[in-house]
Amino acid sequence: MKRIKTDICVIGAGSGGLSVAAGAVQMGASVVLLEAHKMGGDCLNYGCVPSKALIAAAKHAHLMRAGADFGVTPVTPEVSYAAAKDHVKRVIETIEPVDSQERFEGLGVTVIRERGRFISGTEVQAGDTIIAARRFVIATGSSPLVPPIPGLDRVPYLTNETLFDLRDRPEHLLIVGGGPIGMEMAQAHVRLGSKVTVIEGMKALGKDDPELAAIVLERLRAEGVEIAEDAMAAEIRGKAGAIEIEVGDGRVFKGTHLLMAVGRKTNLDDLGLDTAGVEFDRAIKVGPDLRTTNRRIYAIGDVAGGLQFTHVAGYHAGVIIRSMLFGLPSKARTDHIPWATYTDPELAQVGLTEAEARARHGEALEVVRFPYKENDRAIASARTTGLIKVMVVKGRPVGASIVGAEAGELIGIWALAIANGLKMSGIASMVAPYPTLGEINKRVAGAYFSPRLFANPMVKRVVRLVQRALP
Secondary structure, eight states, X not given: OEEEEEEEEXXXXXXXXXXXXXXXXXTTOOEEEEOSSOTTHHHHHXXXXXXXXXXXXXXXXXXXXXXXXXXXXXXXXXXXXXXXXXXXXXXXXXXXXXXXXXXXXXXXXXXXXXXXXXXXSSEEXXXXXXXXXXXXXXXXXXXXXXXXXXXXXXXXOBOXXXXXXXXXXXSEEEEEOOSXXXXXXXXXXXHTTOEEEEEOSSOTTTTSOHHHHHHHXXXXXXXXXXXXXXXXXXXXXXXXXXXXXXXXXXXXXXXXXXXXXXXXXXXOTXXXXXXXXXXXXXXXXXXXXXXXXXXXXXXXXXXXXXXXXXXXXXXXXXXXXXXXXXXXXXXXOOTTOEEEEOXXXXXXXXXXXXXXXHHHHGGGEEEEEEEGGGOHHHHHTTOOOXXXXXXXXXXXXXXXXXXXXXXXXXXXXXXXXXXXXXXXXXXXXXXXXXXXXXXXXXXXXXXXXXXXHHSOHHHHHHHHHHHHHOO
């Protein structure tokens, strides 16, 4: 049995773990990184990267059908599903070197490709190696949640971990789960030529602003996606190529392939958490500083519960590096964390939704809106579906919701504003290049000030007095 002493031992080489390892080793700490599966974790291999690559392929197919308004004769594209998956594979391979074992070893990290398990509160065993560290970071992420629906164990099904290996286009894809993953893959597959039915037990895109989510769902339905809401799967039966899902009210949906997209479960198995004195339930229990009940051990990203996004894991890494390397107080917050669903139109959010803001701030809340249809760039490119609304309290944004083209890009400025406590005047004073979709952010800030300026009789009185006084 080999023994290693190190400053920091990181368990899991996904986004959060890699960020900690790279940051810590380059600042002078000794780091051991443990990964039993693929470097890069879920995001690179099964999640963000392959899904966005497939969405991009599907968008190209869609644009070939949608050129009439631009004087381009629409055509029905010849889609090779296997070639689209080749594009996905190339994208992953292009990004892989950044997350590779070779790169991290080149930085000075000791990489061990074994599962790590705590054997005490200060030691982890990985294969035939025992690692003693001053600090540990658990960054094991999450996996697809597969609920115990009767019959599911007898029917072949896909998850995000197997979908991107599929080479033959599904004739009719059944998707259980109407969250971001389900809706993104529904639109991508219908654009690539599949029939698609989404079966959602409650409301599709139910965690987002319902007004904005409705705009996305309307577009998906117009493109041919069947969306069944309030349809809790009660039984699944059939075989490969002929699958049936019966829901609670007796409706039956038939298809050739099944994708389970109902959520995620944290990866806690076989970590020896009890041995290490780390409390957990569905996720590891952490404080605002992301420390567990064992003060030597931190947990970041999905495994720590809360918002399950790659960028949150990266943010968590920055929070704990400040604490571990410099001994400075550092706490994670969530009010400035944005997220986006990459359907067309995109759906993005940061801070409080309108409903949440009303519940928290009551009459102090102001909601300002601006539609895409009044943005010149959106008009020129025929992408006028959508709107932005910003929740404002005492002149400061507390939340922003956007649906429309490039919403995931536009939300960044509101994440910046909330993170730094900026006022609406800061956004309004920004000069955006014309014509850009980015002007939408400036125009909604202007919409906040317009009634204060143009409908205020005192302003008009002052202007008249000044005009009379000027030579």
